[in-house]
Amino acid sequence: MADTAPTGHNTRRWLDLYRTMVRIRAFEETALAAHAAGQMPGPLHVSIGQEAVAAGVCLNLRADDRITSNHRGHGHAIAKGAGIAGMMEELFGRAGGHCGGKGGSMHIADFSVGMLGANGVVAGGIPIAVGAAQGLRLLGSDAIVACFFGDGAINRGPFLEGLNWAALYRLPVLFVCEDNGVAAFTRAGEVTAGAGAVARAEAIGVPAESVDGNDAAAVDAAAGRLVASVRRGDGPHLLHLRTFRLLGHTSTDKAAWRPEQEVAEARTRDPIARLRARLIEAGAADATLDAIAAEARAEMAAARDAALAAAWPDPATAWTDVLDTPAPEAA
Amino acid sequence: MADTAPTGHNTRRWLDLYRTMVRIRAFEETALAAHAAGQMPGPLHVSIGQEAVAAGVCLNLRADDRITSNHRGHGHAIAKGAGIAGMMEELFGRAGGHCGGKGGSMHIADFSVGMLGANGVVAGGIPIAVGAAQGLRLLGSDAIVACFFGDGAINRGPFLEGLNWAALYRLPVLFVCEDNGVAAFTRAGEVTAGAGAVARAEAIGVPAESVDGNDAAAVDAAAGRLVASVRRGDGPHLLHLRTFRLLGHTSTDKAAWRPEQEVAEARTRDPIARLRARLIEAGAADATLDAIAAEARAEMAAARDAALAAAWPDPATAWTDVLDTPAPEAA
Amino acid sequence: MDAPVTTETLTLVEAGRRAALQEMRRDPRVWVLGEDVARGGLFGQYRGFLDAFGPDRVVSTPISESTIMGAGLGAALVGTRPIIEMRIFDFVMCAMDELVNQIAKIRYMFGGQAKPAVVVRMPHGIWRNSAAQHSQTLESWFAHLPGVVVAAPSTPADTAGLLVAAIRSDDPVLFFDPKNLFGVTGPVPAEIDPLPFGRAREVRNGNDLTLVAWSAILPDCETACDALAAEGIGVDLIDLRTLWPWDEEAVAASVARTGRLLVVHEAVQAGGFGAEVVARTIERLGPASVKAARRLGAPRVPVPFSPPLEEVVKVTAPKIVAAAKATLGAPAAPR
Amino acid sequence: MDAPVTTETLTLVEAGRRAALQEMRRDPRVWVLGEDVARGGLFGQYRGFLDAFGPDRVVSTPISESTIMGAGLGAALVGTRPIIEMRIFDFVMCAMDELVNQIAKIRYMFGGQAKPAVVVRMPHGIWRNSAAQHSQTLESWFAHLPGVVVAAPSTPADTAGLLVAAIRSDDPVLFFDPKNLFGVTGPVPAEIDPLPFGRAREVRNGNDLTLVAWSAILPDCETACDALAAEGIGVDLIDLRTLWPWDEEAVAASVARTGRLLVVHEAVQAGGFGAEVVARTIERLGPASVKAARRLGAPRVPVPFSPPLEEVVKVTAPKIVAAAKATLGAPAAPR
């Protein structure tokens, strides 16, 4: 998609997008460094290079809209407005984490901003998203649900079932397929037959379109249209966003099997750099953008420091949040 | 599809089809009567009105080809050549049943003719079929697998997964969607979004076509083409066959929710009557066809009588066929 | 009978229907989803619901078990209270990620943010020779699964009371409907109060043996008790009603009195919940206070179709009588 | 050491790799399917397999767990012998119909016609703070499931021997790889013989207490035994190695000698296989022959992410020591 002509309105939106994207980048780079330093437990999946997806979609959501996410969900959460302190503490397993330290990176949720959770199971968020939409409608709300998943998820059964379900009941769901061309250590093309997510969605009765997922403005524009349509009651849509996972599957994976050139080439399409170029073109000052980025880095460094200094969970909380009816051994 | 012009060759094939179809009908009518008389335990799902599907597809299979089936599988088994005595005894739970009485109607299998089993789980046969095809190829065989399932199965995850899998590895599988427009007590249209099985298959990279499943000759012709293509190594195909379930979901269900007129109208499209008319048109004698039908009824009545007189399984066989390593309590 | 005057005699399936009806009338956030529920459900559990509540609250679904389960969870996360009808327990195997990895974990994993207030109804057990894929009883699995309540009633009144409690529970409740007992009748109050989880029902009183059971095997246990009573053997028959939480106090108190414990279940004996009851009771009382502790469950084979074979693997009243006598007579090596 | 001279010291993950390699070389019908297996597998279990056997026998699959499991079964039905790699146990929940309703039932349900000769490999358990959806140990479920063999080794040699046996078995074998022990080393013979199912390994000898365990908790049990030995307490430590069939004779013989039984597992205590071991042993020996019989497992909560919380719920060597002492000292009411 050709770059949209810059306007004052667009510039303001793009600055919003930019801020969100650099915040996501800074959050994940900060987390990566802490993980590499042995300060952070558990597995860590970062979305570096994919920030336009989260930012572009969530900019079009209301506070009371909901999202579901996958294992690579920091960006989705941040873009939906999840508190950074709570996210950072969660990654470090501290008491002040959104999940009290019980979830970690792969299970970030912040219900207070409609973020219904990352998910450690590929495609696990799809049935939850359609049900949330069904529940919202039953309650008379006009909130919608955006459901993020990767290209890998379209080969799992819940993709078919969930899309069919949403189409059938005309549910307010925007399915977002974040297609970085790879699932763990295997290329999407090697495990996906047919023409992909858009064709599959359309065959199930879910209108779909495909957009360059590294072009934040294009993602924003497409998401804006589709979210409006979903909210209007047109039923579900699917937005297919082509992007690139610049790093490995997890923080400890170097993705050494990928040709260096492929990655180098992809770096030239870095969504943050592209949006920045566009903003400059539209008249934004380098200094403004640098300041936003610096602020983001500072915010995340401060959050990291605070999290590292924060209290560990009280061991007694290992026994809470499980059943209202206490288990004998917890008594 | 317009009726194919009759030829000597076709007449012979049609007589084969006719014989298979009336045998299936006679088998199931016999079973129904026994069930109604309280002689037959367990649930019974008959395919009366759908016989052209089984007959038309299986006529194009070799003895070493395999099939997988669903809960409504008598026709598939008979058309693939399963022994009637063993089937009837199985339905009556007798020792001489193909499964020694352990399976019953919903779990008929006859591995000796490549019938890898009915299945009590909707879509349960799909992953098994693609794996069987993969295994056959690994063994160097050019046998293929036909996988029968209903319209209800296309809303379960394994449909997506199995078709994607078969397309990916170009496996020799013919998917047969036996679309009788209904799943248990719910119409297909009420639970299936989009354009249906053909569109879904094509979107997953599986070429598909739709044929009148009550026109045995048309089914035969289409299956012949697709089986040849599959065997040639072109990869999987899907054949969508539109038919009608003339009776209820199970033998005890009257399907009272369906308008009588709908069923009456469907009866005018009974596949056996249609094939008979076509045969007569092509020069077959009424007496020939009557004789085939009478023979089928006699065969099934005899099989029923034999089964009713047959021995029950030795109680000791309750302990066999489970693990080579005996369980303590079985010792 | 000390039942209130406003009590009716109902079948077990109807008792469950009344409970769901009452709660759906009481709370507009309660709804039901599952295959064919708008047509009343496979067993008539939801007869008339479509007319009463409309298609948004009585949702007939595609054959998409993963999504039936997962959508129920999603709908709970935004504040509704779904009854997830799974038709037949065995099909839950098509929805285990949603049940085990999502529903059971989400409240804890998200530090209490999520309220997975779902009831999962799963008619289970042997019924009319339905063979291996339609006869399973795996309730013990879920007693072992953190995050879920496990209910397994055996009477109309308990079905009604526990279902009301389940619908009102903020925790997910796995509700094992005993399909073989859908037709049994018993008194059910017109206004159904919730029955607390974790309280056993004393079915028979006796001093010779404690017999612990739940779900569809209860009537066979009662038959066995009658036979034993005729021989002068007094049995304390306890229906656990829920397997998590479960009333280990009631069992321990009874065994402390009788000295002998027999746990009976329709499920396979090996690894069944009977093992938990035996082990926990031994842990609580110490082996020295117990003269015998045994189990009777099915052998570790799939359920066969043929009636005489099914009879071999099924737990029956005569087998319960024999096991009870062995528990009374021979404290050592049963086989 | 009575190991043959042609023995190497290998990690547990490499021992499994060698076993699979040996069997794939021996039998062309053996093949492996699962996510990323052509790239060596998530843990390197299949490193080099693609080069050695080609893409038809080392099949990297889509993220389609139902079909990974079901296709493995289908391929077995026509005479191949698939190793079904499930990556992480928890994802098996996406393939439970195929495992429970199909693989486990098909041989019986079809009266012996089907030969579901599959091995399902499932790295399980707590590992590197992976939280609730990547840490489960539900092996007891499958001991309760008719139709499957359940293997849960804890050493490189046992992993190798049991995997060879599993690949050669005509029955489906559920193979629980202990992911937390993938790095532990031990001797493995160059030529790996199959290890029979159902034979426990005597790890330590002692007369004061019988300690029964399996899978990833074994090293903690050994640490606990060391600590107890230092206090003069002799422990008979038994590694069951397979949970079905399981070596109840070995356990019973040991408990007959020591009089005290403690079963320890990483899995949740409630409804875990420890209950079966306790119940069965009590049934065999009678309560009178046993002075104490107890279990130590995890509490009934999902596995939390945060290290200090994980530590609370995890079974550890100090907790095993404490439980052992309680078993020795206080035969009654543990809590």
Ligand SMILES: Cc1ncc(C[n+]2csc(CCOP(=O)(O)OP(=O)(O)O)c2C)c(N)n1
């Ligand atoms: C059901 C299931 N199978 C396998 C995995 C292991 N796994 C985690 S992420 C991943 C790759 C997912 O790829 P995709 O959906 O494209 O997301 P991406 O990582 O590319 O963002 C896999 C295989 C899992 N978490 N869940």
Ligand SMILES: Cc1ncc(C[n+]2csc(CCOP(=O)(O)OP(=O)(O)O)c2C)c(N)n1
């Ligand atoms: C996974 C699963 N869900 C539900 C059922 C119950 N059930 C048995 S047959 C059936 C309808 C199947 O419809 P379809 O696939 O169209 O086959 P048909 O009966 O029309 O031949 C249902 C819902 C089942 N057997 N398996």
Ligand SMILES: [Mg+2]
């Ligand atoms: Mg991807």
Ligand SMILES: [Mg+2]
């Ligand atoms: Mg149908």
